[in-house]
Amino acid sequence: MDNFNILDVPRWYRDLPHQREALEWLWSRLSEDDRREFVRRWRAEASAPPVQNPQPVVTLAQLRALFPFVPRPEQFLDSLNEALARYQITTPLRAAHFLGQVGHETGGLRWLEEIWGPTPAQRGYEGRRDLGNTQPGDGYRFRGRGLFQLTGRANYERFARAVGQPQIIENPDLVATPYWAAQSAGWFWHVGNRTGRSLNALADRDDLRGITLVINGGLNGLEDRRLWTEKAKRVLHG
Template identity: 45%
Template sequence: MIDAKKLQTALGVTADGIIGRNTYRALFARFGAAPERAGELALSANVHFPAYGIMDSPLRLAHLMAQLVHESGGFRYMEEIASGSAYEGRKDLGNVIPGDGKRYKGRGPIQITGRANYRTYGQRIGIDIENHPEIAAVPSIGLHLALEYWKRNGLNTLADADNVRGITKLINGGFNGLGDREAQLVKAKELLA
């Protein structure tokens, strides 16, 4: 089990619970983000991690990082490599207009997918990504969307229970890449211990 006080000390958390931007930058870089991308993600994390309760539990940070690392290929991809045609006509994703599959393919470090998710999560963070889906691939905005998805789906509770399978199912809809997600979680726990 990761000790919250040790984690906060190691990350340089101040008395008001804020971690320095450079510490977040180093964390994202450690998981594969290129320097410029690590910097942008760090700015977003510095603002949003405390607001979403990510720093309330070390397991939350470890689980979040493990999932984001897997989904984004180590923060290399903020847009799904595939064309998105596999999502064409997927009413469960809100893709009801021809072309929606490609237009609303996975973006951001958690790979928000589908017109309905773009609408919902864009509204929740106050940015119209439904009409401007490419914005979801901006790392800082994509991370904010990922955190809103994390919150809305109750993933902090599953992280606190150390339930990687439950988190994976809610993010992926199944267990694709479970082995890598588990390996990333082990790495995150070791790094944050």
């Protein structure tokens, strides 16, 4: 008992029956106020701190040069810069990799919502438990949206919890608006991806392949992502 440290619990936890029983016993001893405070603190650790008056990472001229076919790029500028600053995507190389992925995922910032057929792959979204699509209609309701095409009920729920916005589940179309499109991508880059770690380290190593594997789950469109990323490097380095 003298050597037990609560901070070691995540490292040793293996979902064994006696471990679950111990945690459930501990949780049952907390008051409702204590539970809410624990959850607030736990989730705050997984979210980036709010940013006040962030310095712009990308200028309007750069945004226009990178995405020339967007009718009104200014509608994205403030939201994009806030997300870049919030999630420490603030060096030219980090921003180039982030925007390169955005270029591929959104067709040059033109599509904030998955183009729906449905295709056979899109029909397959329905009932996919790995995406959290457990209710009828979830496949279409939680289709890809945002700068990184956030997909699946489970990912929408995780994002909504992380940013404290439960209305995103009630109205997932919010993720296709410029502000939440940028925030969802920043969150995914920062901690919402399958590794749970920021992709900034991969960007610092100029590891396009590694970043693509995390964002795409494979290497689909790698060459197009490379072209967008190289263009972003040229634009941002001016």
